[in-house]
Amino acid sequence: MVLPRAAKTQRRTRIQEEKEERILEAALEVFSASGFRGSTIDQIAEVAGMSKPNLLYYFRTKEAMHRALIDRVLDTWLDPLREFNAEGNPVAEIRSYIRRKLEMARDFPRESRLFANEVLQGAPHIEDELKGPLKQLVDEKAEVIRAWAKAGKIANCDPYHLIFAIWSTTQHYADFDVQVRAVLGQEQAGDGRFEDAARFLERLFVDGLQVRE
């Protein structure tokens, strides 16, 4: 009997585990580079080193693959913001949030581009995640920042736009990597631009959020 995807919800064999892993890795590679519509199942199958029907045995549709990938990646992606700690020193917290986000842009650019592609095209597949878990988390952290500002620990500023500013400046180095490289010139070897960016951004935000009269 053929009972393919139903079984997965009950028990996952070793093969299922391995193959789904390989597929999602390949899907990340392809979707992040070309967006959902721009990617083809054949491309993903080739990267994963398996045939298209075999791929479709594990994920019934292209959409199912995409959704599984999003679900798996979103949590990790929001980890840095979750670590944001209300009890810590505000300046230190913001500084280390920037550093973590930059590290993720350097080490996981595909994950960043996956979401960038999605959001840029109107977030047709992750609208619920944005309005639900994401908004909730941001609301929570914005309240922390607002409290800091009220207590006079940092400059009085709009916490939402502060978060947007940190997101955009850091993710820029993943999402717009080609542009960054083109402008800086490719003679720069390695990841030097990330260290320069860290220096610049930490200073910008720390000095920019200092309390002053």
Place this chain on the structure above:
Amino acid sequence: MVLPRAAKTQRRTRIQEEKEERILEAALEVFSASGFRGSTIDQIAEVAGMSKPNLLYYFRTKEAMHRALIDRVLDTWLDPLREFNAEGNPVAEIRSYIRRKLEMARDFPRESRLFANEVLQGAPHIEDELKGPLKQLVDEKAEVIRAWAKAGKIANCDPYHLIFAIWSTTQHYADFDVQVRAVLGQEQAGDGRFEDAARFLERLFVDGLQVRE
């Protein structure tokens, strides 16, 4: 006799002018929303209100349409940076650059997304523009900023990363509009988020670039 695209290089009729205008407007709408690969000629034709073969009468290929669109939009898109004035007051120049970029994000989000889509997917069609005219313009303005820093008029900072930071924070409001709306909650009517962003960003950059010991 059929002498379609050759004639255009010599003399453009009123009809040609109008139709090409309509096509490029539709192409901007579609390409900016779905990226190059994700867009179809049929979609553009429908938005433009004309048949696909008619569209292909004016632009031989999808690529030709995309290129014509990029060429037309890129210049305008870089105008704010060009206005950056070496003789002006540094703080005022940076402030007004931010304001102009935010106004463009608000008034021309499609243009912003057109480039974002392109760069995000590796800039396959605009690599030359990035490494040529764009890099040249940025190099020039970076020199201006560096001179300001050397003269002690603003804090000593990496001018390239300053420009990246202004780009990313402002364009964020066009490229990631869906996310911004989702996080802020849609109860906000109109363009209030742009004014809030302007207030926040002007303060962040002005205070963050202040000379201090």
Place this chain on the structure above:
DNA sequence: TGATAATTTGACCGGTTGGTAAACATTACA
């Protein structure tokens, strides 16, 4: 007005794409 050039359209083509059907191969397990 009439002829000539410019424009528009419907029908069509070959290649691609998401997805299916069924035969075949392999694994797990009694």
Place this chain on the structure above:
DNA sequence: TGTAATGTTTACCAACCGGTCAAATTATCA
């Protein structure tokens, strides 16, 4: 070891997509 469930492949399909072609329509202007 045998057999039933799981996994894989080949061949295929219908819809879509970029683009062509020739015929029909409309604009231009002597």
